[in-house]
Amino acid sequence: MSKVKLAESLITRSASSLLRNKSYIGGQWVASANKQVYTVYNPANGEAVAEVADMAEEDVAQVVDSAHQSFHQWRKLSYKNRSGIVSRWGELLLKNRDDLAAIVTTEQGKPLMDAKGEVTLAATYIQWFAEEAKRIHGDVLPNHADDHRLLVLKQPVGVAALITPWNFPVNMIARKAGAALAAGCTAIIKPSEYTPLSALALADLAEEAGFPPGVFNVITFGERSTPHNVKLLLDNPLVRKLSFTGSTAIGKLLMEQCARTCKRVSMELGGNASFIVFESADIDAAVKGCIDSKFRNTGQTCVCANRIFVHDSVHDEFCAKLAAAMRTTLKVGPGFEEGVTQGPLITEKAIAKVERHVADAVSRGATVVTGGTKHPLGGQFFEPTLLTGATVDMAFASEETFGPVAPVFRFKNEDEVVDIANNTKVGLAGYFYSRDICQIWRVAEALEVGMVGVNSGLLTTEFAPFGGVKESGLGREGSRYALEEFLNKKYVCMGGIN
Ligand code: NAD
Numbered sequence: 001m002s003k004v005k006l007a008e009s010l011i012t013r014s015a016s017s018l019l020r021n022k023s024y025i026g027g028q029w030v031a032s033a034n035k036q037v038y039t040v041y042n043p044a045n046g047e048a049v050a051e052v053a054d055m056a057e058e059d060v061a062q063v064v065d066s067a068h069q070s071f072h073q074w075r076k077l078s079y080k081n082r083s084g085i086v087s088r089w090g091e092l093l094l095k096n097r098d099d100l101a102a103i104v105t106t107e108q109g110k111p112l113m114d115a116k117g118e119v120t121l122a123a124t125y126i127q128w129f130a131e132e133a134k135r136i137h138g139d140v141l142p143n144h145a146d147d148h149r150l151l152v153l154k155q156p157v158g159v160a161a162l163i164t165p166w167n168f169p170v171n172m173i174a175r176k177a178g179a180a181l182a183a184g185c186t187a188i189i190k191p192s193e194y195t196p197l198s199a200l201a202l203a204d205l206a207e208e209a210g211f212p213p214g215v216f217n218v219i220t221f222g223e224r225s226t227p228h229n230v231k232l233l234l235d236n237p238l239v240r241k242l243s244f245t246g247s248t249a250i251g252k253l254l255m256e257q258c259a260r261t262c263k264r265v266s267m268e269l270g271g272n273a274s275f276i277v278f279e280s281a282d283i284d285a286a287v288k289g290c291i292d293s294k295f296r297n298t299g300q301t302c303v304c305a306n307r308i309f310v311h312d313s314v315h316d317e318f319c320a321k322l323a324a325a326m327r328t329t330l331k332v333g334p335g336f337e338e339g340v341t342q343g344p345l346i347t348e349k350a351i352a353k354v355e356r357h358v359a360d361a362v363s364r365g366a367t368v369v370t371g372g373t374k375h376p377l378g379g380q381f382f383e384p385t386l387l388t389g390a391t392v393d394m395a396f397a398s399e400e401t402f403g404p405v406a407p408v409f410r411f412k413n414e415d416e417v418v419d420i421a422n423n424t425k426v427g428l429a430g431y432f433y434s435r436d437i438c439q440i441w442r443v444a445e446a447l448e449v450g451m452v453g454v455n456s457g458l459l460t461t462e463f464a465p466f467g468g469v470k471e472s473g474l475g476r477e478g479s480r481y482a483l484e485e486f487l488n489k490k491y492v493c494m495g496g497i498n
Contacts, residue, residue, distance in 0.1 A: 018099050021052045023059065023220050024203035026066030027213025033058040038222030040196060043109040043344040043380050044334040052196045054222040060232045063219050067159040067186040068238045070214030075156050075184045083133040086182050089209035090126030093119055093174070093202070100170060100201055105335040107195045108169055109343035109380075110297055112335055121460070122174035125478060128462040132483055133182035151492040156184030157264055158240030160486060161233055163254070165246045166346055167300045169195035173202055175466075175477045176243045181216065183486035185241065189218045190230060192246075194346055196220040230254070237261045241486065244268065245302075248426060248471045266475030266485045268302070268467060270400050271428030274421035275305035275457075276443070278414070279313045281433035282455070287321045289457030290406065293431055295330055295384060296458075298342045299404040300350075302472075303429035303451070303459060306400055307390070308408045309417050315410050322406065323369050323386050330384045330404075332375045344380035345403055351380050354403035360395040361387050361407060371404070398424060414439065422448045428468035431457060450476075 021037070022029040036054040041047065055063075074082070093100065101115035110118070141150040160180040164172040173189055180187045191199035199218050206216040221229045233239060234257040242258050244251055245268035258265050275293060277286045293305040310318045333340040345351050351374065358372055371385030382404055390396070390407035411417040421430060431453040432443050444452045450468040453459050460466060465476035475485045 018096060018103065018201035018204050019050070019197060020200035020204055021050050021197075022200075023053050023055050023063075024200065024207070024216070024218045025059065025063045026070075026217070027207070030055075030059065030062075032056050036222070036225070038193065040107055040194070042106055043346050044336075046379060049106055050197060052200075052220050052222075054225050055219050055229065056225075057229065057232060059219060060229050060236075063188050063217050064159065064233065064236045064238050066214035067188050067217055070212055071156075071159055071186045073212060074186055074215045077184075079133045079136060079184075082182060082184060083130045085210050086133065086178060087127060087130035089206050089211070090123045090130060090178070092205040092209055093123040093126065093170075096201075096205060097123075100198065103197050103201050104169055104195075105343075107197050108166060109346065110335050111340045111343055114297065115335065118168055118171050121462075122171040125171065125174045125462045126178040128478070129178035129182040129483065132480060135480070136183070136483060136487065145495070147495060147497050149494045149497050151494070153490040153492060154487045155490055157486050157488055158185060159188065159238055160185040160241040160243060161188050161190065161239050163190045163230065163242065163244045163246065164192060164199070166192035166194040167297055167302075169198035170202065172245050173199055175482075176245070177202075177216065179477065179482045180241075180243065180486045181211070183483050185486045186215045187217060188233065188239070189216075190233070191218065191220065193221060193223045193226060231257055234258055234263070235260060239263065242266070243475070243485065248473075251473060252471075264485075266477070267473035268475075268477060269428075269471060269473040270426055271302045271304075271468065271472055272306045272398070272400055272424045272426050273303055273429040273431065273449075274447070275308045276411075276417055276421060276430075276432035277308070277310045277314060277318055278432065278434040278436070278439060279311040280435040280439070281314065282435065283314055283318055283321060285455060286318060286433040287325050289431065289433065289453070289455070290322055291325055291329060291457070293453070293457035294406050295326075295342065295404055298345060298382075300346065300402050302400075304402075305406070305431060305457070306396055307421070308406055309411050309421065310408055312410055312412050315408070319369065319386070319388055319408055322408075326370055326384045326386060326406075332377065332381050332383065342381075342384060342404060345382060346380070348380060350403060351382060354382050354401060354405055357395050357399070357401045357403075357405055358385060358387070361390060364391060364394050366390055366394065366407065392420060392423070400426075414443065418443060418446045422446075425470060426468065426472045427470040428472035429453065429459060
């Protein structure tokens with residue numbers, strides 16, 4: 001067993017038994033063929049947490065071969081048997097919830113309570129897919145000739161590459177791998193370079209759950225080797241599917257790479273969510289929803305409210321209450337500290353982007369109501385920030401901030417605000433608060449997004465299809481629709497049936 005040089009925070013939290021620093025390929029813990037490693041840092045204090053394998057070209061070929069060979073065995077298992085193994089993996093996540101959460105907080109920074117919530121949610125996604133696998137039905141179609149019978153078989157796509165971001169290092173993997181494995185695909189998981197330890201801990205639990213060797217693989221790359229090695233992975237014709245979550249820019253690049261071998265692709269990309277407060281809204285509920293949506297994971301979720309539009313008649317009341325709620329309910333600090341709700345941002349680059357968005361807005365006339373600067377703790381901590389006087393020429397109108405900045409725009413009528421909300425290349429989530437039932441229908445239908453929160457700032461559940469329109473991506477995760485992303489439909493036409 002390969003063990004990581006433990007970070008102080010993890011020794012004390014007994015998560016060490018799940019810590020791995022080698023990749024998991026073909027049922028083995030494997031070091032890089034060229035012996036390279038890279039360092040993972042704790043974003044709360046900049047300390048090195050672990051040295052993790054930076055896998056090489058040869059390793060990419062090996063992981064694809066393993067996943068391809070094991071596919072023939074895995075796809076033949078009955079859905080019931082596959083479902084049992086997937087379900088056991090979900091149970092093990094729950095059993096090891098606190099240790100997994102400690103790993104997430106250490107390498108990603110989020111508060112420990114939120115990390116525990118993430119692991120629980122991840123387990124529910126996995127359990128959902130384990131159950132749904134039992135309901136993958138084919139079809140018998142009406143026949144076009146007397147002696148013909150027509151069938152549709154649903155078959156797993158094949159080897160699936162699953163490339164994930166750092167913001168939900170457990171759940172993003174669970175959502176993809178749960179569906180892929182339940183559908184009968186084999187999985188090659190490539191986690192974010194910032195959060196490989198969570199992915200490797202999930203592989204440790206997958207091994208314990210009993211996936212046959214080669215069915216569940218995790219390959220890790222450092223930042224510098226990622227572009228080249230991911231391209232090799234996607235150039236390989238044996239990989240038949242890419243499911244990617246990350247930024248729109250990288251998603252587009254990977255779609256181009258997949259085009260060469262016509263892979264199936266699912267893309268969960270960036271958002272720029274609008275959050276609209278209409279004049280009939282319950283203002284206290286809207287303030288709570290705004291805190292939930294905007295500040296979860298310190299503003300680092302793809303469905304975070306990025307642009308807040310408030311009707312002129314309730315603007316001042318909403319802003320005063322939001323500022324008060326931010327001051328009283330949000331506490332910035334290291335994720336292991338009791339009561340903290342806002343951890344650090346993931347990198348210095350992320351802090352620089354937030355600072356750029358605030359400076360740009362202020363230079364164009366926005367007012368800082370609260371926050372606006374780095375937190376006194378320094379490092380990668382930023383003050384929860386409320387800006388008023390936001391306008392459509394400011395950077396956050398067209399770019400995801402991915403940080404704890406709440407810019408408020410003032411509006412006067414519904415058509416105007418819906419047009420502005422839709423005036424962005426992306427369309428992932430949108431929220432609005434209203435108690436006018438006709439307006440609720442009109443606006444829910446008019447927003448150009450994949451998901452709408454009406455009088456609710458939180459949307460994610462395993463029951464519902466998660467995904468976007470426009471440049472927010474293709475395909476859906478979660479819900480009964482998600483398994484289809486990993487299944488091909490095969491039409492069988494049987495003649496001569498007399
Ligand atoms: P990112 O695009 O930088 O990285 C995502 C993954 O792609 C990582 O595994 C990374 O190593 C890999 N990658 C980066 N550059 C690459 C390259 N040149 N070639 C191949 N692979 C490469 O995104 P991120 O910063 O990790 O995550 C934040 C982004 O993810 C935000 O835009 C956010 O909105 C989006 N996101 C979307 C969803 C969704 O469900 N739609 C969910 C979470 C995050």
